[in-house]
Amino acid sequence: MNETQRQAGTGQGILLLCGSCLPILGAVLLGPVLAEVQAHFIATPNVAALTPVMLTIPALMIAVFSPLAGWLADRFGRRLLLLIGLLVYTLFGTAPLYLQGLHAIVLSRAGLGLAEAVVMTICTALIGDYFEGRSRMLWLSLQGAVASFAAAVFFGLGGALGEFGWRTPFWLYVAGIVMFPFALKLLWEPSRPHRLTPHLGAQTLPWRVLAVAYPFALVTGIALLMVPIQLSFILHGLGLDSPATAGLLSAGNQASVLAGALLFRLLVRFGYVPVFGGGFFAAGAGLLLVSVSKGQGGLLLGGCLNGFGCGLLLVGLITWALAALPSKVRGVGAGGFNSCVFLGEFLSPLVILLLRHGGVSLVSAMAFCGWGLVALILPALLAPLAIRVQAAALPAAD
Template sequence: MPVPADLPARDHGAYPAVRGRLPATLLMAGSCLPILGAVLLAPVMPRMQDHFEAVPGSAALVPLMLTVPALSLALLAPFAGVVVDRLGRKRLLVAATVLYALFGTVPLWLDSLYGIVISRALLGVAEAAIMTCCTTLIGDYYTGKARDRYLAMQTMCASASATVFFVFGGALGAVGWRAPFWLYAVGLLLAPAMARALPAPAPDAERVQMEERLQAGRRPFPVRRMAGLCLLTVFGAIVFYTVPVEMSYLLDDLGVVSTGAIGAVTAIASAATVLGSVVFTRLTDRPQRRLPALFLLCAAGFLVMGTADSLPLLLAGAVLNCVGTGLLLPSLLTLAMSRLDFADRGRGTGLWTAAFFLGEFLCPLVFLGGKGASGDLAWAIALFGLFTLLVSAALALFTRGARPPQQHAPEQL
């Protein structure tokens, strides 16, 4: 998708007109960094497990390296949002990107499994700041259709990068289990580019921003405006990550053990998510009215996957579900951004980010429990599809009589 070259900013003239493609490109690249942390090490996990076999608790600690950044991000993103609103978006983004590179490459020189796990937790701290800042700056720089388009592109880039990073991780893993950690050094390339190219607040707007932050400190954060949407986002994130997390296990249950076949199916599902994000950019406003239909689409995909007895049917269900998740994530995010004033946007974005990555962390735990209760992962997927269907029906009831949304007005969710 081409990036529009000239899209204006909006909030009280706080930022000059954002011209050219470079600022948007840098924000898209920054948004992909937490995805790098989540998928890069997956191909080398068995080799890491062998290397740390003698370390007590390694069977749990090695897989924990994949999930602990997401947990740190979920726990700390709200605090990152507070810092964003108080210290400024650009300054924190540049600093966090440098720290991302430092914490991400630490395992290249450590031979302590416990030390590596701690460095991964610190990486999650940097990721929380990066994700919150990038999303907040998109909300600051752009408005209306342009903002929606860039938020959809954020989802699209993240989905596409997951597949690319998985391939890079596997290729570098052939050299050794430490080699993929070198990719985290990309933060040292992005940070100076962000410092130079991202627009800073206009000098005559700094006083206005300070006054807004002081006013925000005197009034309560609009919790009611965000609480229901954040809860729905936790559930939406579980829906979003189900196919990436569980697809390989479903394929294995069908007798598909070739890593090439598993990779191909995963790539097709990722492409479907990208397709959904592209379709989102063509839709009209009022994303809250679309949510019931999108959850219904995701539920249908789950039900097909849970009852599939062949690879084509399983793939069809995954594609159906992923088109829905590609539409769902930017819909939830644009709805959240529409509810936030400038002075609250950092904190609100931090809460939304925390909700999303909490859902990512909970996703494998939900299906671990579901598999234990039902005795079969496919049945657990089907039952989750039925629950998603109930959520869709509940949302349809809540939104049926809703008025057209107005900027920052609470929606009926």
């Protein structure tokens, strides 16, 4: 279904934005009810480790399989793979509604992550395929902004639905099958020659850029979910147990990711230096504030500051990377970027768990991670100066 004359417009852009939100739903929906899930399965061995893993294992699967999804999309085409991914997303996403064991639920979440790897990678690649230049930058900025807005909404919904039982939020995964007929009608296989040829190898990837963007994306992924995942446990320690409260505070965190993503287009006019440096400063300072807060106000402010920095970084890094990626390997490059972000999301609770096993309190572990982000300000300032990628050059690499 390769159509050479069709031009993408608002309909295609909105649909791809919605598709980009689906993996975000998988990542944030259960944050407000983690404490309830752990209490329900308290008799299950290793429940303290399995409960956060249930939330983040989709991110691990995205991290592992996004490059493969990108390669398959580059080699065989985008559209059919995306349609299959939407169906599989709903199949595995709703499975915990009837599964009874924690281990089975964790496995179903792994299957969800496979579908998310396909959906997220192809939606990002199609934005690069369908749009050019400044239009592409606009849709990438909106991708980060809309995903962050959706995360805020999903956190609020997850907390509200969690009041009716921890299984109730899983109904929202029907979103995949709802999107299917719209994707079938509105999307087509890109006409540009994006498939890999035998002469295209690793040398076609802009590794000087990716060697910076990928590690920064990994760290950003770790920071992105640190507040939402740990917030219910921090509130529990303060005697403020409530899924709704955790959901609202987490929604504030993700709404600030939206604000950071939207502000990117203003800051990038001055180059990527203020985007990267300011992003790491805000993300780290937010975690430091969360670590010393004793009430909801401080937690909200710290979470919002952290989210703002993460929003700047996510949109800035993917825009910087895609600007340097040739169209023939855009799927692989976007898959690698998503892999790093979601690997970071999977590692986020494990980093805290490792620090806790070392005898560090939860709030001290958050402070340690905050200082780690602040320490990245200097390399974040130097990287775009050493490796220049002009936003106006989109898509100069084609």
